[in-house]
Amino acid sequence: MRTSIGRVRGLGSAKEGAHHWWTHRLTAGSNLLLMLWFIASIAMLPGYDYATIQSWLSSPWAAVPMALLIVSVFMHFKLGLQVVIEDYSHAESRVVLLVLLNLFVVAAGATAIFSILKLAFAAGAVS
Amino acid sequence: MASKPVNRPLSPHLSIWKWGPHMTVSIAHRVTGSGMATVGSILLVAWLASAAAGEEAYGVFRGLFTTADGGLNIVGYVLGIGLTLSFFQHMASGVRHLVLDTGAGYELKRNKMGAQATFAFSILATLAFWAFLTVGK
Numbered sequence: 001m002r003t004s005i006g007r008v009r010g011l012g013s014a015k016e017g018a019h020h021w022w023t024h025r026l027t028a029g030s031n032l033l034l035m036l037w038f039i040a041s042i043a044m045l046p047g048y049d050y051a052t053i054q055s056w057l058s059s060p061w062a063a064v065p066m067a068l069l070i071v072s073v074f075m076h077f078k079l080g081l082q083v084v085i086e087d088y089s090h091a092e093s094r095v096v097l098l099v100l101l102n103l104f105v106v107a108a109g110a111t112a113i114f115s116i117l118k119l120a121f122a123a124g125a126v127s
Numbered sequence: 128m129a130s131k132p133v134n135r136p137l138s139p140h141l142s143i144w145k146w147g148p149h150m151t152v153s154i155a156h157r158v159t160g161s162g163m164a165t166v167g168s169i170l171l172v173a174w175l176a177s178a179a180a181g182e183e184a185y186g187v188f189r190g191l192f193t194t195a196d197g198g199l200n201i202v203g204y205v206l207g208i209g210l211t212l213s214f215f216q217h218m219a220s221g222v223r224h225l226v227l228d229t230g231a232g233y234e235l236k237r238n239k240m241g242a243q244a245t246f247a248f249s250i251l252a253t254l255a256f257w258a259f260l261t262v263g264k
Contacts, residue, residue: 115179
């Protein structure tokens with residue numbers, strides 16, 4: 001998502017801001033769809049006990065959008081928190097916070113996706 | 128990368144402007160986004176991981192936010208209403224951002240109305256969501 005004149009000149013502070021900006025907008029769009037699905041699904045669930053949640057997430061109709069939601073939302077908030085850190089944090093603390101942010105996003109995102117897959121696949125293996 | 132702090136005079140970028148709804152909606156977008164990215168994401172991952180770990184772990188997670196009879200406790204209400212209000216506010220101002228990105232909606236009156244509309248939407252949507260959860264079901 002760069003204009004041709006921008007590509008030819010090759011200028012700009014870090015030469016990659018356009019990609020950050022565009023990915024933030026794309027994931028904003030996918031977040032909008034996926035989070036509205038999530039909010040509506042949560043509202044429509046008959047209960048919030050273990051059996052209900054487990055059977056809901058064992059369906060591919062819930063597990064696939066849920067995994068997509070994790071990818072989309074985590075990419076989006078990684079980009080967003082990165083901007084917040086770059087705006088308000090300076091010098092060494094900025095580097096430390098940016099590294100921690102990347103570690104958190106990858107670790108938490110992987111845990112979430114593993115949990116979704118475990119619920120989805122375990123249900124099929126038992127019955 | 129690590130720039131040395133220099134005490135140069137700053138231009139008065141905050142103090143010279145009359146505060147308006149567009150400034151409130153802008154900082155609210157950051158606050159709600161940062162809140163959901165930290166508190167919200169940790170709760171979401173803990174919810175999924177506890178469900179994946181089994182019934183006992185899920186019960187421990189659920190017990191943090193519910194009373195003995197299964198209703199929400201004060202922590203559950205504060206986090207639940209806080210996160211849904213944050214979500215609807217961030218969503219509304221996010222959609223407003225996408226409109227502004229096209230170059231539309233910068234006329235003074237429309238810009239102010241758009242900013243105020245995000246707050247009206249988020250409050251109404253949060254009320255509707257919790258009314259449905261508590262009364263409608």
